[in-house]
Amino acid sequence: MKVAVIGAGTMGSGIGQAFAQSDAVEKVYLCDIKQEFADGGKAKIKKNLDRQVAKGKMEQAKADEILGKVVTGLADIAVDPDLVVEAVLEKMDLKQSTFRNLQENIVKNPDCIYASNTSSLSITEIGTGLAKPVVGMHFFNPAPVMKLVEVIQGANTPDSVVAKVKEISETIGKTPVQVNEAAGFVVNRILVPMINEAINVYYTGTSDIQGIDTAMKLGCNHPMGPLELGDYIGLDVVLAIMDVLFADTHDNKYAASPLLRKMVRAKHLGVKTGIGFYKYNADRTKTPVDQL
Ligand code: CAA
Numbered sequence: 001m002k003v004a005v006i007g008a009g010t011m012g013s014g015i016g017q018a019f020a021q022s023d024a025v026e027k028v029y030l031c032d033i034k035q036e037f038a039d040g041g042k043a044k045i046k047k048n049l050d051r052q053v054a055k056g057k058m059e060q061a062k063a064d065e066i067l068g069k070v071v072t073g074l075a076d077i078a079v080d081p082d083l084v085v086e087a088v089l090e091k092m093d094l095k096q097s098t099f100r101n102l103q104e105n106i107v108k109n110p111d112c113i114y115a116s117n118t119s120s121l122s123i124t125e126i127g128t129g130l131a132k133p134v135v136g137m138h139f140f141n142p143a144p145v146m147k148l149v150e151v152i153q154g155a156n157t158p159d160s161v162v163a164k165v166k167e168i169s170e171t172i173g174k175t176p177v178q179v180n181e182a183a184g185f186v187v188n189r190i191l192v193p194m195i196n197e198a199i200n201v202y203y204t205g206t207s208d209i210q211g212i213d214t215a216m217k218l219g220c221n222h223p224m225g226p227l228e229l230g231d232y233i234g235l236d237v238v239l240a241i242m243d244v245l246f247a248d249t250h251d252n253k254y255a256a257s258p259l260l261r262k263m264v265r266a267k268h269l270g271v272k273t274g275i276g277f278y279k280y281n282a283d284r285t286k287t288p289v290d291q292l
Helices: 010-020 035-054 060-068 092-106 123-127 159-171 187-203 209-220 226-233 235-249 258-265
Strands: 002-006 027-031 070-073 083-086 113-116 134-138 148-153 175-180 278-280 286-288
Touching: 002 010, 002 092, 010 027, 010 035, 010 060, 010 070, 027 035, 035 060, 035 070, 060 070, 083 092, 092 113, 092 123, 113 123, 113 159, 123 134, 134 159, 148 159, 159 175, 187 209, 187 226, 187 235, 187 258, 209 226, 226 235, 226 278, 235 258
Parallel strands: 002 027, 002 083, 027 070, 083 113, 113 134, 148 175
Antiparallel strands: 134 148, 278 286
């Protein structure tokens, strides 16, 4: 199987790695709008594989084989994929134009499946006006590790495409859960309001950053506290999902925290900008930063 991943950021590179690690996948085209962005995505994959080798969890030869499957470039290298997974920015018009360009000008394989890794946008709307249907294939960060793939059926996604994407997910060692289109699908509908609530708990002075994260880690057995997880996902992504939930429902329970909005304006986005609820140091340690 050949897979094209469009967008080589955190999710795109992780998804590329998840596919390249499977014996069923012979090639991963990792694409972005600039060659250097695509190469940056491949460098992230190399770093992850190097870590596995250093820990003695993977042979160097296996790491080389996985990395050797990843070809980087602009979207125009994706001529013959069996599956396209779009992981560009969460902007409806960008996603629509990306699929249109791929379907009309680039991909020559008539049986190619077109999937979007959107974290909350409407699959039906993404697919509107396109010649070929779009299906949701939603991975979780870090994509090489997290087992779940939400497979989302839009109003115009045929059952056969959904079934095929569930099968592909299993082939690469993931567990698919089929969901109907709804803002936030299942996980983000539940998880992201929880993170937003944690931000409000901090904003209203109930506890400090470490207190909230420690409470949720030890009290609920979550692997990361909600503020740490917000930083990890990216606070801009958290805000975008809250805004989609609110726009779709007009329910005040989905109103984004004013502090979240302020931090996004300040580019305090978390790990990706080096600062959020924590400051991320070069030695991989992190220290809480008061945001009030
Ligand atoms: N890429 C690849 N592999 C990674 C990785 C990354 N970015 N980060 C960690 N790993 C691997 C490590 O190499 C390690 O592998 P081995 O067990 O084979 O050695 C394994 O994951 C565990 O890593 P660590 O021992 O370093 O650290 P940990 O035990 O603390 O686990 C974690 C790290 C897996 C990220 C864990 O903290 C966790 O599960 N956190 C919650 C993540 C989560 O909730 N993700 C969902 C976010 S929501 C989302 O993504 C959807 C959306 O649309 C916004």
